[in-house]
Amino acid sequence: MKEVFAIIRPGKDRETKKALEKVGCLTFTSVRVHGRGKQRGLRYSSMANDSATPQFVVMNFLPKKMLYLVVNDRQVKACVQTIIRVNQTNQYGDGKIFVLGMKDICRIRTGERGEVAIR
Amino acid sequence: MKMIKAIIRPEREFDVVKGLEKEGFNSMTKLDVLGRGRQKGVQVGSATYDELAKLMLILVVEDKDAAKVLKTIEDHARTGNFGDGKIFVSDVKEAYTIRTGKSRL
Numbered sequence: 001m002k003e004v005f006a007i008i009r010p011g012k013d014r015e016t017k018k019a020l021e022k023v024g025c026l027t028f029t030s031v032r033v034h035g036r037g038k039q040r041g042l043r044y045s046s047m048a049n050d051s052a053t054p055q056f057v058v059m060n061f062l063p064k065k066m067l068y069l070v071v072n073d074r075q076v077k078a079c080v081q082t083i084i085r086v087n088q089t090n091q092y093g094d095g096k097i098f099v100l101g102m103k104d105i106c107r108i109r110t111g112e113r114g115e116v117a118i119r
Numbered sequence: 120m121k122m123i124k125a126i127i128r129p130e131r132e133f134d135v136v137k138g139l140e141k142e143g144f145n146s147m148t149k150l151d152v153l154g155r156g157r158q159k160g161v162q163v164g165s166a167t168y169d170e171l172a173k174l175m176l177i178l179v180v181e182d183k184d185a186a187k188v189l190k191t192i193e194d195h196a197r198t199g200n201f202g203d204g205k206i207f208v209s210d211v212k213e214a215y216t217i218r219t220g221k222s223r224l
Contacts, residue, residue, distance in 0.1 A: 002212065005122075005177075007148055035148035040140070060136070061149060080215060087217045094217035096146075098122060098179055100209055 001102040001115060002076045006067040007035055007095040008087045013065045019086045020069075023078045027119065029068040034061035039092055064095065070102055070118060120211040120224060121185040122177065126154060126204040127196040129174040138195040139178075144188055148177040158201050173204060179211055179224065 008016060013030060020028070041061055045054035071079050080097055087094055107117040127135055132149070139147065153170040160169045180188050189206055197203055214224050 006217075008217065031150055033148050033150040035146075037146045040145045064148065066148065066150070080213075084215060084217050084220045088220060090218060092218065096179070097213075097215040097217065098211050099213040099215075100122060100211055 001105060001118065002071055002073060003100045003102045004067075004069045004071060004076065004079055004083075005098040005100070006069070006083045006087075007033070007064050007097075008067065008083065009089075009093065009095065010063050010065045012087050013067070016067065016083060016086045019082045020079065023075070023082050025069055025071055025075060025079045025082075027069065031066045031068065033064050033066045035064045035066075036061050037092070037096070062093065070105060072115060072118060120179055120214055121182055122179050122209045122211045123185065123188055123192075123206060124209075125176045125178075125192045125196070125206045126152065126173050127176065127192070128198070128202065128204060129172055131196045131198070132174050132176075135176065135192055135195040138191050139188065142187060142191050144178060144180060144184070144191075146178065150175050150177075156202065156205070161202075171202065179214055181224065 010032065042059040044057055046057050047054055069079060076099060080099065083097055104113060105117040106113055129151070136147070152173050152175045154173045155170050160167060160171060176192070178188060185208060189208070192206055213222055215222050
C-alpha cells in the first residue's frame with residue numbers, strides 16, 4: 001500500500017476526481033492548502049488603481065488543493081499517470097505528487113486491517 | 120527523499136518561511152490545523168481550550184538536506200514554551216512534477 005499526496009490547481013479537482021474514478025481510485029481526502037514551489041509564489045507588476053507606475057505584486061503562497069489517496073501497490077502507477085495527464089498545463093504551478101509507503105490501514109466501522117480496508 | 124511535516128505556532132510562520140528561504144528551501148505547502156499535545160490543550164481559569172490553532176508546513180527535500188531543514192525550522196519556531204510544536208519526518212518513495220511529468224523533485 002502507498003499513500004499519494006497530490007498538490008494540484010484548485011480548479012482542476014473535479015476533473016481529477018472524475019478521471020481517478022475511471023482508473024479505480026475512488027477514495028480520497030482533499031484539503032484546501034496554500035503552497036509554493038521554486039518560484040516562491042507569484043510576482044508580477046500590475047497597473048491596478050489607475051496609477052501611472054506599475055505596482056509590484058507579491059503573493060508568497062498560492063491557493064492549492066491537496067488530494068490525499070491511499071492506494072494498492074498495483075494502482076499507484078495508474079493513479080500517478082492520471083493525475084499528471086489531467087493536471088498538466090505545461091505552466092509553472094501545476095503541482096507535485098509525492099508517493100510514500102503505508103504500513104497498515106484500519107477501517108473503523110468493521111475493524112478490518114490491511115489491503116481489504118482500502119475499498 | 121524525506122517528507123517533513125512541521126506543526127508550528129501560526130505566529131512563527133513568517134520567521135520560519137523566511138529562514139527556510141534563506142537556506143534555499145523555497146517550496147512548501149502550508150495548512151491551518153487544530154491540535155494539542157501532551158498538555159491536552161490550554162486551561163485559562165475556568166476555560167479550557169481543547170484544540171489550539173497551529174500551522175502545518177509540509178516540505179519534501181533530498182535526504183542530505185533533511186537535517187538542515189529540521190535545524191532551521193527548530194531554530195525559528197522555538198519560543199521555549201509548551202506548544203512550540205513537533206516535526207515529523209517520513210520517507211518519500213517517489214516525487215513527480217506534474218508540469219513535466221518527470222519523476223524528480
